[in-house]
Amino acid sequence: MQKDDFIGEDGFVDVPRIINEGLRQEVFSGLIPEVYEIRKRDFPYLDNLGRIYLDNAATSQQPNSVLDKMHEIKTKHPRGSNHSKNSEEAKSAQNMFDESRKRLNDFFNAQNYYAVFTSGTTESSNCVATRFPFEKNDLLLITEMEHNSEILTPRKVASRNKANVKYVPTHGKGELDLNYLDRITSKKKDGKVMLNLVHASNFTGIINPVGKIRDIMENNLGDRGFIYLDMAQSAPHIKIDLDDLNVDFAGCSAHKMYGPMGIGALFIRKDRERNVSNCISGGSAIKLVSKSFEVPRGLPERLEPGTQNIEGAYEWKLTMDYLDEIDMERIRKHDKELGKYFVGELDKIDNVEIYGPKEFDNRTPVVSFNIGRVLKKRYDKVARELDKRKISVRDGCFCCHIYTAKQIGLGYVHEARAGLMKLGISDEMMKLPGAVRASFAFYNTIEDAYKAVEAIRDLSENLDNI
DSSP: OOGGGGBOTTSSBOHHHHHHTTOHHHHSTTSOTTHHHHHHHHOHHHHHHTOEEOBTTTOOOOOHHHHHHHHHHHHHSOOOOGGGOSSHHHHHHHHHHHHHHHHHHHHTTOTTEEEEEESSHHHHHHHHHHHSOOOTTOEEEEETTOOGGGTHHHHHHHHHTTOEEEEEOEETTTEEOHHHHHHHHHTOOSSOEEEEEESBOTTTOBBOOHHHHHHHHHHHHGGGEEEEEEOTTTTTTSOOOHHHHOOSEEEEESGGGTSOSSOEEEEEEGGGGGGSOOOSOOGGGEEEEOSSOEEEOOTTGGGOOSSOOHHHHHHHHHHHHHHHHHOHHHHHHHHHHHHHHHHHHHTTSTTEEEESOSOOSSBOSEEEEEESGGGGGOHHHHHHHHHHTTEEOEEEOTTOHHHHHHHHTOHHHHHHHHHHHHTTOOTTTTOOOOEEEEEOOTTOOHHHHHHHHHHHHHHHTTGGGO
């Protein structure tokens, strides 16, 4: 039974009819069947408040069952510092930290990597950027798809060390130009090349072909090529096998994959340890300090100075246990089903422009759009109108200004605006065009997607009132 069997007179899928006839699972077969039980048990506030939360690419909700376990741990056991070593509390803290690190390695199948705890993806990328040994004649490649945190510090550090900085362009619906990557790396006969590569875009949802990209780098550069992979947007939606991807470095955040805020991870391939220096240190990162010398610890500890967020790490460990119980493959199929329906219906609405590919073979359920070209500078009003209807989305440029401007068709204008703002022109006068972004999670339902479509349809038919 197909969705096309339930097209109403208005040309849209009649979701209420599908639900009333008890055919939800038959028509939308990729959905997790027990999603309503999951919501009732672990995310009851969504239904209690009557809100539709579609801002999951910014941050996700946490399951109550994980929070309950952490509450019990925090309220029934004294906490300790693992640096104290020999007390019962210290041993317990160290065991929690060790278990959490092992869980990270197992969840991402990163047995060939050191897993270093950070405050999130931004710190992970900054950690690599500030510690990588950029030298004169090296090359930093940044894709146009990158989050700003993959651009700012890396290019400052690279430029300061006399390395060159170039951008890998996008084309078509926002895909990377791999021919350009091949050409520029094949011409690089000496020096190191670092590629900052986002795994999945937070604007178009495109999942980059890491295997093909790694092969290009290896074939043209051999051991001189390095890849830092930003997994912030891919980790919540697909099962990641880092040993198979075989990138040099990778980072992710817990809060985007249903875990706590303020903690993330940096993965360093074990044979690349020498390429990450120890420029920031502290008590737990050092074996011995004298007036003249210091003896650092090995990885991962030497990149974790000070008292770490042990409770956050363990809460993340419990979250990964929870995700494995649901099954990341089922989550991938659920997300794909919602995304396909949402994009398919938005594509039927007059005045709606969708960015990125409309096919869901290789993308996440992150959908950016505008209602009417004239509203590209009034995306915030669209978001506020949706919020009035209890639908949470995000609007703006999503911390990927270069990519957003290019996808909207204003890449060159964006560069001019940036130059004028640098000279002190009013931010409001130079307000960037942006978009509205709806992003789904495994706890979202087909009803959520349907209500969002209906709200957007209503807005598109009443543009003059926005």
